[in-house]
Each structure stands twice: as structure tokens, then as C-alpha cells.
Amino acid sequence: MTPISKPAIEQLAFFKYLGKWILLTLPLAIVAGSMVALFLWLLDEATRLRWEHPWLLYLLPVAGVAIVALYRFRGKNAEAGNNLVMDEIHQQGGGIPARMAPFVLITTVVTHLFGGSAGREGTAVQIGGSVAQQVGKWLRLKRDDVRILLMTGVAAGFGAVFGTPVAGTVFALEVLTIGRIKYDALIPCLMAAIMADVVCSLYGIGHTHYHIDFHTLPTGGWMHFKLDPMLLGKVLMAALLFGLAGTLFAELTAGIKTLSGKLIRHKLLIPAVGGCLIIALTWALGTNDYLGLGVTSQHPDGVSIVNAFREGGAQPMSWFWKLLFTAITLGMGFKGGEVTPLFFIGATLGNAIAMVTGAPVDLFAALGFIAVFAAATNTPLACTIMGVELFGGEHILYFALACFVAYLFSGHSGIYASQRISLSKQ
Amino acid sequence: MTPISKPAIEQLAFFKYLGKWILLTLPLAIVAGSMVALFLWLLDEATRLRWEHPWLLYLLPVAGVAIVALYRFRGKNAEAGNNLVMDEIHQQGGGIPARMAPFVLITTVVTHLFGGSAGREGTAVQIGGSVAQQVGKWLRLKRDDVRILLMTGVAAGFGAVFGTPVAGTVFALEVLTIGRIKYDALIPCLMAAIMADVVCSLYGIGHTHYHIDFHTLPTGGWMHFKLDPMLLGKVLMAALLFGLAGTLFAELTAGIKTLSGKLIRHKLLIPAVGGCLIIALTWALGTNDYLGLGVTSQHPDGVSIVNAFREGGAQPMSWFWKLLFTAITLGMGFKGGEVTPLFFIGATLGNAIAMVTGAPVDLFAALGFIAVFAAATNTPLACTIMGVELFGGEHILYFALACFVAYLFSGHSGIYASQRISLSKQ
Numbered sequence: 001m002t003p004i005s006k007p008a009i010e011q012l013a014f015f016k017y018l019g020k021w022i023l024l025t026l027p028l029a030i031v032a033g034s035m036v037a038l039f040l041w042l043l044d045e046a047t048r049l050r051w052e053h054p055w056l057l058y059l060l061p062v063a064g065v066a067i068v069a070l071y072r073f074r075g076k077n078a079e080a081g082n083n084l085v086m087d088e089i090h091q092q093g094g095g096i097p098a099r100m101a102p103f104v105l106i107t108t109v110v111t112h113l114f115g116g117s118a119g120r121e122g123t124a125v126q127i128g129g130s131v132a133q134q135v136g137k138w139l140r141l142k143r144d145d146v147r148i149l150l151m152t153g154v155a156a157g158f159g160a161v162f163g164t165p166v167a168g169t170v171f172a173l174e175v176l177t178i179g180r181i182k183y184d185a186l187i188p189c190l191m192a193a194i195m196a197d198v199v200c201s202l203y204g205i206g207h208t209h210y211h212i213d214f215h216t217l218p219t220g221g222w223m224h225f226k227l228d229p230m231l232l233g234k235v236l237m238a239a240l241l242f243g244l245a246g247t248l249f250a251e252l253t254a255g256i257k258t259l260s261g262k263l264i265r266h267k268l269l270i271p272a273v274g275g276c277l278i279i280a281l282t283w284a285l286g287t288n289d290y291l292g293l294g295v296t297s298q299h300p301d302g303v304s305i306v307n308a309f310r311e312g313g314a315q316p317m318s319w320f321w322k323l324l325f326t327a328i329t330l331g332m333g334f335k336g337g338e339v340t341p342l343f344f345i346g347a348t349l350g351n352a353i354a355m356v357t358g359a360p361v362d363l364f365a366a367l368g369f370i371a372v373f374a375a376a377t378n379t380p381l382a383c384t385i386m387g388v389e390l391f392g393g394e395h396i397l398y399f400a401l402a403c404f405v406a407y408l409f410s411g412h413s414g415i416y417a418s419q420r421i422s423l424s425k426q
Numbered sequence: 427m428t429p430i431s432k433p434a435i436e437q438l439a440f441f442k443y444l445g446k447w448i449l450l451t452l453p454l455a456i457v458a459g460s461m462v463a464l465f466l467w468l469l470d471e472a473t474r475l476r477w478e479h480p481w482l483l484y485l486l487p488v489a490g491v492a493i494v495a496l497y498r499f500r501g502k503n504a505e506a507g508n509n510l511v512m513d514e515i516h517q518q519g520g521g522i523p524a525r526m527a528p529f530v531l532i533t534t535v536v537t538h539l540f541g542g543s544a545g546r547e548g549t550a551v552q553i554g555g556s557v558a559q560q561v562g563k564w565l566r567l568k569r570d571d572v573r574i575l576l577m578t579g580v581a582a583g584f585g586a587v588f589g590t591p592v593a594g595t596v597f598a599l600e601v602l603t604i605g606r607i608k609y610d611a612l613i614p615c616l617m618a619a620i621m622a623d624v625v626c627s628l629y630g631i632g633h634t635h636y637h638i639d640f641h642t643l644p645t646g647g648w649m650h651f652k653l654d655p656m657l658l659g660k661v662l663m664a665a666l667l668f669g670l671a672g673t674l675f676a677e678l679t680a681g682i683k684t685l686s687g688k689l690i691r692h693k694l695l696i697p698a699v700g701g702c703l704i705i706a707l708t709w710a711l712g713t714n715d716y717l718g719l720g721v722t723s724q725h726p727d728g729v730s731i732v733n734a735f736r737e738g739g740a741q742p743m744s745w746f747w748k749l750l751f752t753a754i755t756l757g758m759g760f761k762g763g764e765v766t767p768l769f770f771i772g773a774t775l776g777n778a779i780a781m782v783t784g785a786p787v788d789l790f791a792a793l794g795f796i797a798v799f800a801a802a803t804n805t806p807l808a809c810t811i812m813g814v815e816l817f818g819g820e821h822i823l824y825f826a827l828a829c830f831v832a833y834l835f836s837g838h839s840g841i842y843a844s845q846r847i848s849l850s851k852q
Contacts, residue, residue, distance in 0.1 A: 166822055178609075227623075385810075393815070411437065
């Protein structure tokens with residue numbers, strides 16, 4: 001195919017395109033960015049309250065019943081969550097209801113307040129998608145513009161909730177289909193993600209700082225990396241395990257959902273049983289470290305994402321417990337995202353692998369952090385870039401290796417049922 | 427579509443796949459990595475010789491005739507260069523001749539020895555592609571495996587020549603088609619790029635160090651970036667200009683090629699005239715800074731890529747002169763890549779824009795470096811990642827913004843005629 005070449009007219013059209021999408025994504029970014037800021041603030045408050053009042057955990061079964069009842073009787077099709085957003089992008093149907101945003105915001109905060117183990121990104125993506133749908137309706141946009149606007153909603157939500165706008169952009173493009181990226185929403189997504197992130201930060205919302213002290217470069221230069229073959233081998237082996245952990249998480253969550261649906265006839269009872277299981281597990285393990293987000297722990301030496309970056313910051317089985325807690329929470333009707341628990345699972349698994357193999361703990365925690373996520377969502381490029389945005393660019397080679405290999409080893413399943421398969425992974 | 431789910435069998439198959447591609451790309455990486463190392467060493471020697479013996483420039487017309495004659499009478503279809511490699515990946519035809527690798531290596535070094543303005547990546551990509559084809563033939567691989575192996579050849583050549591294996595990987599996936607990435611060669615490309623880069627570095631070949639002193643983060647943390655709206659606006663405006671510069675380069679090179687073919691009847695005369703034009707321009711400007719690679723200058727204060735990272739390291743029109751020198755060199759029959767000149771054009775243009783607008787010079791030189799390249803090759807993600815690999819991850823947001831917007835504004839043309847268009851950019 002020969003290149004199309006009408007430069008002057010083309011460039012003018014690009015100005016129009018750029019201006020159009022800045023204007024279209026501005027209201028989306030303001031509303032979604034503000035809601036995400038509110039959400040992050042409420043999450044912090046909920047976590048603080050739960051730590052101050054440990055008895056809140058005993059109300060988890062009741063909270064679960066309330067959440068499921070709310071969606072059942074007032075939720076319309078909002079319960080489908082992320083999958084509804086993705087379905088509407090693939091093929092527009094009935095649309096995303098406006099209520100999805102406030103519903104998921106409130107129920108996620110409730111999940112966290114009472115000790116459910118869940119994340120944030122699903123909530124942010126649903127806020128972004130729902131707001132985008134309303135903006136599209138309000139401006140009576142054409143079908144194709146609505147599709148792109150929905151994608152910018154995903155990018156905006158993701159970018160703002162983690163403070164990683166570039167990763168949010170690539171995530172929105174990458175998550176829809178396994179094995180393919182299409183660039184049609186590249187610029188609009190980046191605009192939306194940057195603006196939503198800025199809006200969110202204007203409220204004074206900060207994001208957790210992570211730091212990798214390990215340097216492959218004794219001189220501090222960027223380019224002269226001497227690749228350590230031993231380290232490379234350890235990263236490769238860890239990546240396989242990260243991939244399997246991602247798959248295990250997706251399969252276990254889906255399995256618990258199916259099984260509880262079969263075993264427990266009354267749907268409202270499911271979250272009650274789930275809540276009781278979480279309480280029992282917390283008792284059995286004698287720690288509340290696996291409840292809630294898990295970014296930090298109530299106790300300075302507890303297991304948390306932040307602590308997983310140093311020796312002794314996680315136990316060998318921490319990753320499994322978080323996986324189980326989260327699969328129960330999300331598989332049995334509570335609300336929230338999967339990604340922060342995936343960070344937790346990955347970082348603590350990376351910590352454990354590093355302790356066994358004598359690899360640098362902070363680097364392996366970071367690799368697990370992004371690679372388990374890459375495996376469970378099938379988004380290796382977005383996760384590589386997220387690694388750079390969160391941990392700096394020095395180790396991008398290891399980030400890419402870990403995410404790509406984990407992606408390969410996670411098979412064709414994942415946490416999003418509405419993700420399509422364009423290409424087999426091999 | 428529901429997820430496919432036969433975990434145990436799938437994971438076993440992935441092991442086989444991973445092992446297969448490590449084995450297949452290992453000989454490719456060793457041969458291509460070694461040839462790229464030889465190539466880089468010869469380039470350094472050629473540049474040193476040219477600086478020591480300025481009269482070599484006067485032989486440029488003769489050298490050009492020799493290059494064109496060599497390809498004409500002994501080159502088979504190797505002259506098609508990068509486009510042949512891309513065509514063979516899109517649809518296998520007659521294959522890439524084995525002689526492509528040594529021919530392009532020698533003629534590129536000759537081009538540089540006598541002062542032609544050209545780059546390296548085209549040469550490295552052709553070395554990688556040609557070696558990959560021979561490996562595929564030697565192992566009697568199936569059609570589909572040959573296609574993937576050719577892509578790994580591109581990744582290996584690109585990754586080794588710039589010391590940026592992750593960017594090389596994404597480049598190989600991204601360059602084939604505008605507006606789409608397919609992941610089928612993701613892991614093989616990364617394996618090949620890492621191994622070729624390691625092989626190349628084992629010969630003691632280093633890559634130029636770049637450094638951006640400008641920090642958006644006064645505290646040094648990764649996440650709390652306070653986006654400066656003024657700076658953002660300047661980056662956006664600069665990105666438009668980077669995009670236009672990329673287009674101008676592609677159009678001018680193609681235009682000079684067409685025009686000289688029409689005006690000069692005897693094909694062997696074209697490079698002779700081109701060589702004379704380069705000599706005349708060098709006289710007129712009174713500097714040899716626009717000859718050769720341009721990574722460094724013979725004079726400490728000359729115009730070069732490295733010097734463009736500081737104030738006064740480039741003149742306002744430096745970018746245009748390099749563009750003109752390179753368009754003449756490559757449009758009139760000399761050999762070499764386009765990318766290093768694109769780095770030069772971008773870095774000096776970024777320098778000039780920074781001086782006019784009061785933006786940080788080193789950051790804008792880096793943005794131009796990657797964004798003009800992104801515009802001319804339509805590979806915005808690879809260039810964003812290359813920015814991280816060369817300059818660190820701190821400014822990834824600006825890297826992405828500059829590359830994505832420059833990509834948008836470069837229209838649908840580019841330096842590779844065999845690049846296909848999957849999606850319109852708007």
C-alpha cells in the first residue's frame with residue numbers, strides 16, 4: 001500500500017482532531033478525576049476507620065448483603081462492571097447507566113470499610129466509563145466517537161487512580177483484545193489520562209512512593225548495563241511463577257463465583273457466607289494484613305505492598321493468602337478492583353522468590369507487582385510502562401522481560417471475561 | 427467471547443514455545459550482534475579517519491558511484507533495503523539475499539568514511555533481517571516461523587545498534603503497520619533483542635550516554651509530579667513541529683530521489699552529483715558538522731547530538747541543514763540508516779525551540795530526538811520506550827506526549843514505503 005500524501009490538508013485536519021478531543025475529554029477528566037479523588041480520599045478514611053475500629057470486620061457479612069441487594073434491586077445492568085464497559089466499547093448496546101459511577105464508588109468504599117480484600121482500578125475504570133457514557137449522551141456524539149470516549153474514560157480512571165497516565169493510556173488500548181493494539185484512541189486517551197490525573201492531584205491526592213535501591217549500573221549511567229546472566233535467569237524463572245499466580249487468581253475468583261452460585265441457592269446469602277469466610281480466615285491467621293487494600297499495614301512490620309520491597313516484609317505464603325482473601329471477596333459479591341490485590345500478590349511473591357534465590361528483594365517485589373497484573377489482565381506493555389512510571393526507568397529491561405513472559409505463561413484466560421482474543425499467544 | 431481454559435496443557439506448550447524461540451534466536455543474535463559490533467567499530471574508525479583526513483570528502487562523489495555500481499551489478503534485490511525486509515515479513519516472496527548484510531555494512535561505512543550524512547539503524551535492521559533469513563533457510567523453518575524470525579532480526583539489529591532492546595522489540599512490532607500492533611512476535615523479539623545487545627556489548631562496544639539534568643520533581647520522588655501547564659503547552663507546540671519535521675524529512679528524501687531520477691539520465695551520475703552537492707554545502711556553511719553520523723562533533727563546540735543537550739550546542743537552523751544533507755545523501759544513492767540523522771534533526775530542533783521559548787534545553791533536545799523519529803517512522807510507542815532506555819524514566823509523560831502528538835501530525839507518510847496502513851490516524 002502506498003502512503004497517502006496530502007500534507008497540507010492532513011495537518012489542518014489533525015489540528016481539528018486534536019482540538020476536538022481536548023474539548024471532549026476535558027469535562028470527562030474534570031468529573032472523573034474529581035470522583036476518583038473523592039474515592040481515594042474515602043478509601044483512606046475507610047482504611048483508617050477500620051484500623052481504629054477492628055470490630056467493623058464483624059459487619060462484613062451484613063455489608064456484603066447490602067451491596068448485593070443494592071445492585072440486585074437498584075443496579076440495572078451496572079453489576080456487570082468492567083465487563084459492561086468493555087462490551088460497550090466492543091459493540092454498543094444499551095449503554096452504561098449513570099448510576100454505575102456512584103454505585104461502584106460507594107460499594108467499594110463499603111467493601112474496604114468492613115475489611116473486604118479488594119482493589120481500586122475496577123472502580124476507577126467504571127467511574128471513567130460511566131462518566132464518559134453520560135458525556136457522550138449529553139453531547140449526542142456519534143457512535144464511533146462514543147466508542148473512543150469510552151476508551152478515554154478507562155484511560156482517565158486508570159491514570160488518575162494510580163497516578164500513571166501513560167500506563168492508563170496503553171492499558172485502555174491493550175485491555176480490550178488479547179494480542180493486538182489499535183491506535184485509534186491513542187491521543188484522546190493520553191489527553192484524558194493526563195487531565196484526569198492533574199485534576200485528581202489538584203485535590204491534593206498523592207500516590208504511594210516506591211523506590212528500588214538496587215542498581216545494575218555501578219556508574220549510574222543509563223546505557224552501559226552489564227546484563228548479569230544469573231539475575232536474568234532468576235527474573236525469567238520468577239516471571240513464570242508470576243504468570244501462574246496471575247492465572248491462579250483469575251481461575252480461583254471465577255471458580256469461587258461459579259461454585260458459590262451453585263451451592264448457595266439464595267443469592268443474598270452468598271456475600272454473607274463470603275464475609276464469614278474472611279472473618280474465619282482472619283482469625284485463623286491472626287492478622288488483618290490481608291484485609292482491605294494492603295498498600296500499607298496497620299503495623300510497621302506487617303505484610304503490605306510497601307513492606308514487600310524490603311527483606312522480611314512478607315512471609316513465604318503471603319501472596320497465597322492475599323490471593324485467597326481477594327478471590328473470596330470479589331468472587332462472592334463484594335465490589336472493588338482486582339489490581340491492587342494483584343500488586344500485593346505479586347510484590348509479596350517477588351519478595352519470597354528473592355529471599356529463596358538471593359535476588360535483590362526490592363527489584364523482585366517491583367517485578368511481581370507489575371507482572372502478576374500483566375498476567376491476569378493480559379496487558380504486558382501497559383504494565384511495563386507502569387513499572388517505569390512507578391519505579392523509574394533504570395530496570396525497564398527486566399520489567400519488560402517479566403511482564404512479557406508472565407503474559408505468555410498466563411494462558412488465554414484473565415480477569416476480564418469480555419476481553420476478546422485476537423491472536424493466540426504462541 | 428469466553429476465555430479458553432486448558433491451563434495445564436497450555437502452560438506446557440508455552441515452555442516449548444519459549445525454549446524453541448530462545449534456541450532459534452540464539453544463532454541469529456550471535457551473528458547479527460557480532461556484525462553490528464563490527465559495524466559500530468568500523469563506523470567509529472571511519473569517523474576518526476575522516477576527521478583526520480578532511481580531503482576524504484572530495485572523494486564522496488566517487489564513493490557514491492562505487493556504491494551504486496556495486497548494488498546495480500552485484501546487489502540482486504538487496505538495494506530495496508529496509509523495504510524488502512518489511513515486504514518479506516508482510517508477504518514472503520523471493521527472500522532476502524545473504525549478501526544484503528555485508529553489502530549494506532560496507533557501503534554504509536564507505537558513506538560515512540567519505541562524509542555522507544546518514545545513520546545506522548537501517549543498516550542494522552538489514553543485517554538482522556538478512557541473517558534471520560539465512561537462519562530460517564538453514565533450519566528449513568515453516569513460513570510462519572520465518573516471518574517471526576525476520577521480525578526478531580529487525581528487533582535484534584535495532585536493539586543492538588542503539589543498545590535499547592525493549593525499544594527494538596516494540597519497534598519491530600510497530601513499524602510494519604501504521605495504527606496497529608500485533609503481539610505474535612513479542613517474546614521472540616525481546617529474546618533476540620536482549621541477546622543481540624548482550625553479544626554486541628561483549629565486544630566492548632558502548633553506546634553514547636545522554637543525560638537530562640532538568641527535574642520536574644524537586645523532591646526526587648517518582649510520583650508527585652506537579653504538571654507545569656506552561657511546560658505542557660510548550661511540549662505540545664514543540665511536538666507539532668517535531669511531527670512536521672519528520673514529515674518534511676520523509677517527503678524531501680523521497681522528492682529528491684524522484685527528481686534526481688528524472689533529471690539525471692545516467693543512474694551512476696546521481697550519487698556523483700549528490701556528492702558534489704554535499705561538498706558545495708559544506709563549503710558554503712564552512713563546517714563539517716553536518717557530515718557523517720553527527721553524534722559528536724570534531725570540535726568541542728560544534729553542532730552535534732550530544733552538544734544539542736546544552737545551551738549553545740546548536741544553531742537555530744542546524745536541524746534544517748542536517749535534514750537537507752541527509753535527504754541528499756540518502757535520496758541520491760548513498761547507504762545508511764535514517765534514524766541517527768533524525769535524532770540530530772530532532773535534538774537540534776528541540777534545542778532551538780527551547781532557546782526561543784525558554785524551556786529546558788536538555789529535555790527538549792531529548793523530546794526532539796525521539797519525536798522526530800516517531801513521526802518519520804510512525805512508531806510512537808517504540809520511541810517513547812527508547813526515550814526511557816536512553817534518558818531515564820522520569821519524563822516518560824513528556825516523552826509519550828511528544829511522540830504521540832508528533833506521530834499524529836506526521837500524516838500517513840513516512841520513510842518506509844513498505845509500511846502498511848491499518849487505521850487512519852484520526
